[in-house]
Amino acid sequence: MTARDRDRRAEILAGAAALFAEKGVATTTVRELADAAGILSGSLYHHFESKDHIVEEIVISYVDDLRRGYDRALAEEQEPRARLVNLIRVSLEVAERHHGATEIYLNELQSLRSLPRYGTIRRARSAMRKAWIATIESGIQAGAFRSDLDPQVVYRLIREAVWRSVRWYRPTAAYPVERFASDCASIFLDGLTTPGPRVS
Amino acid sequence: MTARDRDRRAEILAGAAALFAEKGVATTTVRELADAAGILSGSLYHHFESKDHIVEEIVISYVDDLRRGYDRALAEEQEPRARLVNLIRVSLEVAERHHGATEIYLNELQSLRSLPRYGTIRRARSAMRKAWIATIESGIQAGAFRSDLDPQVVYRLIREAVWRSVRWYRPTAAYPVERFASDCASIFLDGLTTPGPRVS
DNA sequence: GCCAACCAAGCAAGCGCTAGGTTAGGATCG
DNA sequence: CGATCCTAACCTAGCGCTTGCTTGGTTGGC
Structure with a gap:
């Protein structure tokens, strides 16, 4: 795991935490998580196993x-x-x-x-x-x-x-x-x- | 609105309130609301406009x-x-x-x-x-x-x-x-x- | 015989997730 | 040192499923 990779993960997690807190976990979609990170939803699954x-x-x-x-x-x-x-x-x-x-x-x-x-x-x-x-x-x-x-x-x-x-x-x-x-x-x-x- | 109708509505609302409180509004489905009332999901829409x-x-x-x-x-x-x-x-x-x-x-x-x-x-x-x-x-x-x-x-x-x-x-x-x-x-x-x- | 109450079936939209292809940049090698 | 390869990171496209809701038909008590 490179430093860049860690940063990216942390970035996704930070955006996800804010969205989950604001709208609730169930009502936040993986597409919204991806949008917040500037990628497409499918690409999330390169970094994480699942929502x-x-x-x-x-x-x-x-x-x-x-x-x-x-x-x-x-x-x-x-x-x-x-x-x-x-x-x-x-x-x-x-x-x-x-x-x-x-x-x-x-x-x-x-x-x-x-x-x-x-x-x-x-x-x-x-x-x-x-x-x-x-x-x-x-x-x-x-x-x-x-x-x-x-x-x-x-x-x-x-x-x-x-x-x-x-x-x-x-x-x-x-x-x-x-x-x-x-x-x-x-x-x-x-x-x-x-x-x-x-x-x- | 008959007395029976008011009872049925109140019954559905009571069950819905309990389910919404337990699982959250977004994650509770209209099918679950109907199950709690002993009817099918479509029949809910006879009593209420929407979820x-x-x-x-x-x-x-x-x-x-x-x-x-x-x-x-x-x-x-x-x-x-x-x-x-x-x-x-x-x-x-x-x-x-x-x-x-x-x-x-x-x-x-x-x-x-x-x-x-x-x-x-x-x-x-x-x-x-x-x-x-x-x-x-x-x-x-x-x-x-x-x-x-x-x-x-x-x-x-x-x-x-x-x-x-x-x-x-x-x-x-x-x-x-x-x-x-x-x-x-x-x-x-x-x-x-x-x-x-x-x-x- | 009427109508409130319900059922049966299914539609369009959105969901999490997947499979396979593309790209850029560093490592490897003759 | 340029050519080749490899891999992490991402995209494209869409599958299977669930969702809220609709439509048309059925039923039973008054």
Whole structure:
């Protein structure tokens, strides 16, 4: 595989990810993928086995990146609150690098089950879930987080709110990803209510 | 239109909503819709003009119901915190009544734009957005909610977290929708951090 | 006997994918 | 160093299938 070949593949994948994210995988045709790459549909099959293999490559590269980010985030931090902030920040950063893949993963996880290498996706998904749940549970045990809420419920609410932000949030100079991440973390950790004098 | 006819239509719509939610609109065929209703695909066209009209009817009945619920929720309550709780509760209750439609609306809002009566959907969507934003902004002005967060960001985070819960939450006797709604509200209003002595 | 509800059959368009031919550019060799 | 060959990259053309939808005919309850 030459450098030129790798570039071409990456180019096709980038265009495909954007199209899949915009119109959905099923409704995007191989002819549209080829158009985006400036070739004819048949020529796609010189680079990829099938349309499904293109989808697969996009999604797996995303979940692998995300899983590695979570591992690093948890390794360099022990304190529950800081860990949660890190998980949110990494989720947003990786979503930024894999913008199209994130939408595909969010919208069409169901249909990905039929892919040949779905096991890889499932394992990464499970590992990421564990990272969130472990962080929340250890926070509860350490007394930092409330114990009256189901960790599963908390995890799912945070995950959906954060990941789905790819639909409406894009980093800008005025509102960079670091500040958005800390805002998200602050809402979930401190709440929307005005901080005032409290007696426990 | 006889009562029997209305029943048959409702039956077809219910089956279609479930299928569309499960597999996506584009990947669900009219033959599958007909199978679910126990008839042949051609017979669908006695009840509906087209596949698109079926989708449209499902989604519009959902957003109309939701918009009416929001109007009622805001009319019977003035206090910002209670208003926010009401909006969350209504969203979950209507999502329960229109389970399939909620998923369609969440997953495929983009593709709904090509529908003939999309204007109706857009107007309802805009009215609902206003209900959320007005509630959050009035809470900030009344001093009940923090003023350091963008109301748009708060709105979108809450909306996504709450609406997407149709993917994983179903009401049970052990965890009814009222308690789930109050848990959601509590996370967003009070935060995950242990309530402790605070000095303003 | 009428008409709402359904069936039987199939059409045109679009789908993913394939087979075989063309081209350009680097490697090989006398 | 020019001729020859090879191969990656692409094109041309179209196959087999599924799709949403249509048409004309059938049926059974009022």
